[in-house]
Amino acid sequence: MGKEKVAIIGSGNWGSAIARLAGQNVAKHPDVFDQRVPIWVFEEEFKGKKLTEIINTTHVNEKYLPGIQLPENIVAVPDLVEAIKGATALVFVMPHQFLGRIIEQLEGKIEKGVKAVSLIKGVDVKGSEIHIFADVLEEKLGISCSALSGANIASEVATDRFSETTIGYRKKEEGELWKKLFETHNFRVDLIDDVAGVSLCGALKNIVAVAAGFIDGLQYGNNSKAAVMRIGLIEMKNFCQEFFENVKMETFLEESAGVADLITSCLGGRNRKCAEAFVTQKKPFDVLEKEMLNGQKLQGIHTAKEVYTFLQARNRAGAYKLFDKVYKISWEGMPVEQLTEGL
Amino acid sequence: MGKEKVAIIGSGNWGSAIARLAGQNVAKHPDVFDQRVPIWVFEEEFKGKKLTEIINTTHVNEKYLPGIQLPENIVAVPDLVEAIKGATALVFVMPHQFLGRIIEQLEGKIEKGVKAVSLIKGVDVKGSEIHIFADVLEEKLGISCSALSGANIASEVATDRFSETTIGYRKKEEGELWKKLFETHNFRVDLIDDVAGVSLCGALKNIVAVAAGFIDGLQYGNNSKAAVMRIGLIEMKNFCQEFFENVKMETFLEESAGVADLITSCLGGRNRKCAEAFVTQKKPFDVLEKEMLNGQKLQGIHTAKEVYTFLQARNRAGAYKLFDKVYKISWEGMPVEQLTEGL
Numbered sequence: 001m002g003k004e005k006v007a008i009i010g011s012g013n014w015g016s017a018i019a020r021l022a023g024q025n026v027a028k029h030p031d032v033f034d035q036r037v038p039i040w041v042f043e044e045e046f047k048g049k050k051l052t053e054i055i056n057t058t059h060v061n062e063k064y065l066p067g068i069q070l071p072e073n074i075v076a077v078p079d080l081v082e083a084i085k086g087a088t089a090l091v092f093v094m095p096h097q098f099l100g101r102i103i104e105q106l107e108g109k110i111e112k113g114v115k116a117v118s119l120i121k122g123v124d125v126k127g128s129e130i131h132i133f134a135d136v137l138e139e140k141l142g143i144s145c146s147a148l149s150g151a152n153i154a155s156e157v158a159t160d161r162f163s164e165t166t167i168g169y170r171k172k173e174e175g176e177l178w179k180k181l182f183e184t185h186n187f188r189v190d191l192i193d194d195v196a197g198v199s200l201c202g203a204l205k206n207i208v209a210v211a212a213g214f215i216d217g218l219q220y221g222n223n224s225k226a227a228v229m230r231i232g233l234i235e236m237k238n239f240c241q242e243f244f245e246n247v248k249m250e251t252f253l254e255e256s257a258g259v260a261d262l263i264t265s266c267l268g269g270r271n272r273k274c275a276e277a278f279v280t281q282k283k284p285f286d287v288l289e290k291e292m293l294n295g296q297k298l299q300g301i302h303t304a305k306e307v308y309t310f311l312q313a314r315n316r317a318g319a320y321k322l323f324d325k326v327y328k329i330s331w332e333g334m335p336v337e338q339l340t341e342g343l
Numbered sequence: 344m345g346k347e348k349v350a351i352i353g354s355g356n357w358g359s360a361i362a363r364l365a366g367q368n369v370a371k372h373p374d375v376f377d378q379r380v381p382i383w384v385f386e387e388e389f390k391g392k393k394l395t396e397i398i399n400t401t402h403v404n405e406k407y408l409p410g411i412q413l414p415e416n417i418v419a420v421p422d423l424v425e426a427i428k429g430a431t432a433l434v435f436v437m438p439h440q441f442l443g444r445i446i447e448q449l450e451g452k453i454e455k456g457v458k459a460v461s462l463i464k465g466v467d468v469k470g471s472e473i474h475i476f477a478d479v480l481e482e483k484l485g486i487s488c489s490a491l492s493g494a495n496i497a498s499e500v501a502t503d504r505f506s507e508t509t510i511g512y513r514k515k516e517e518g519e520l521w522k523k524l525f526e527t528h529n530f531r532v533d534l535i536d537d538v539a540g541v542s543l544c545g546a547l548k549n550i551v552a553v554a555a556g557f558i559d560g561l562q563y564g565n566n567s568k569a570a571v572m573r574i575g576l577i578e579m580k581n582f583c584q585e586f587f588e589n590v591k592m593e594t595f596l597e598e599s600a601g602v603a604d605l606i607t608s609c610l611g612g613r614n615r616k617c618a619e620a621f622v623t624q625k626k627p628f629d630v631l632e633k634e635m636l637n638g639q640k641l642q643g644i645h646t647a648k649e650v651y652t653f654l655q656a657r658n659r660a661g662a663y664k665l666f667d668k669v670y671k672i673s674w675e676g677m678p679v680e681q682l683t684e685g686l
Contacts, residue, residue: 340529
């Protein structure tokens with residue numbers, strides 16, 4: 001058997017942090033991995049230079065992860081098809097909005113037997129259909145796709161703070177491979193046979209983080225915040241068990257991807273912060289997105305809308321009371337004080 | 344059948360907050376409850392007056408829950424045996440250090456068929472034996488004892504902030520009775536057939552809160568804090584399933600007494616706060632107890648010691664790595680930086 005050739009697709013904050021670990025680990029396991037790890041970088045100018053050139057000369061992604069040295073075997077490549085050429089193990093790590101275009105470029109160019117892992121947050125909703133991105137990748141590209149998610153603020157992982165993550169796998173040996181690629185002394189990887197659960201946690205927790213931010217804005221205190229987080233965790237689990245097959249309850253209640261990531265997101269995180277500002281500053285979310293996120297989308301409220309649309313289409317609106325409230329407060333002008341009514 | 348006669352034993356911060364709810368609810372259900380609710384108050388002087396007199400004239404426990412009006416049917420009684428005379432439903436809510444003396448006074452004075460609920464935090468460890476206080480009450484007083492615990496900071500419950508709690512019952516109808524006594528619009532009660540799990544959550548979460556405080560003191564960030572909380576929750580569950588019969592996994596992972604109370608305690612709470620100060624101020628805990636808690640005991644470190652002693656006696660030291668670390672850092676001078684090593 002030849003060595004695994006890793007390629008990383010996406011080079012934002014999280015992509016760069018995870019590339020750093022992957023670069024270190026392929027060097028540690030030269031028997032398993034090819035030593036060169038291409039990372040596809042959406043080419044842009046930063047301070048008058050091309051971002052790929054900056055990365056390949058300074059070994060720092062100065063735009064998205066400044067101050068953090070990347071291993072020299074991480075090679076920035078501006079052309080997507082070139083970046084993945086010959087790769088046997090693909091890491092997808094980018095905002096889900098870009099996935100459609102990436103898949104178009106990759107269709108027909110990926111060989112049989114290639115494995116992938118999705119670090120993409122979110123869900124793909126079309127009417128009464130809902131899909132995780134690992135399934136989208138499997139279907140469109142014919143590859144076997146795992147998922148990685150956990151309590152992983154990129155800046156903390158990048159500075160080797162103790163943290164944990166969860167990989168949901170289809171085949172145990174694929175899970176083991178991804179673990180070998182990502183695990184370090186201070187970045188512990190747990191494996192579980194649940195791609196859907198791991199993926200969905202990463203999307204749905206953002207809705208709960210918005211609710212937690214509302215509670216912070218209302219200054220209701222820690223009892224209320226803990227109650228909303230508990231209810232949110234149960235709704236996450238119930239939602240996944242209702243609409244996806246073979247989802248494991250442990251993923252939500254025991255894994256880093258579940259309870260721990262929920263905690264991190266409700267303690268810090270942009271969803272919590274913007275939702276708090278929504279209450280205290282009384283500005284609509286589109287204004288807050290511009291002011292606080294440089295115009296980036298606030299994931300939690302958009303996921304809340306997608307989930308609401310989906311539940312409507314399935315005639316299940318109202319069965320998930322907290323998700324429902326977050327949608328109605330964010331998008332339909334429901335007074336935020338009604339958040340805890342009837343939960 | 345006669346009406347239930349409630350008596351409350353204990354009148355600290357939490358006892359007073361819960362007495363307020365009980366007083367309101369007996370008034371709401373005159374068909375079920377006798378209207379007078381005696382609350383046993385350990386008599387002491389406060390600003391030159393007897394505390395019982397203050398409570399019975401101003402209807403405020405000015406020492407332990409200032410500013411909060413109690414219903415007039417809550418009657419402070421300084422004599423314990425008089426307070427419980429004729430009672431059919433006893434609420435035990437006091438620091439566990441006082442329970443031994445209280446039981447001595449009550450032995451032989453309680454009639455058959457009396458029900459009780461324990462709001463006492465902690466566990467009773469003697470060598471290789473461990474007991475919850477609900478079991479101690481059952482055995483010593485021959486009463487059927489439920490347990491109530493949850494994400495319940497007293498001051499927030501006293502001001503009707505939205506919160507939840509869990510009652511673990513032996514018999515469903517007893518659970519229903521306690522629910523009727525405590526539940527309000529903003530204090531939601533869940534019932535579960537698991538007295539031990541509910542009781543143990545209230546004790547063990549304080550160990551985890553100490554660990555969370557260490558992480559805060561070390562400034563490791565939210566990933567690490569979430570990881571430690573997740574590991575702590577799993578150890579709580581495993582500990583209870585190993586040493587107690589019929590403990591339910593849902594109590595830990597889905598109930599307010601479990602995951603939600605853990606969150607509240609790790610966000611705020613005295614255990615977290617003192618543990619943070621232990622790291623940043625580099626003072627031993629006995630000094631911090633004096634400075635920060637007016638000489639009261641810091642529950643988390645004492646429970647950590649009891650659990651460690653118990654596990655030693657059972658030859659299971661080392662099987663609970665986080666509990667073990669909290670003990671060794673708090674009591675044996677292990678450097679706090681070793682907290683996350685080998686978890």
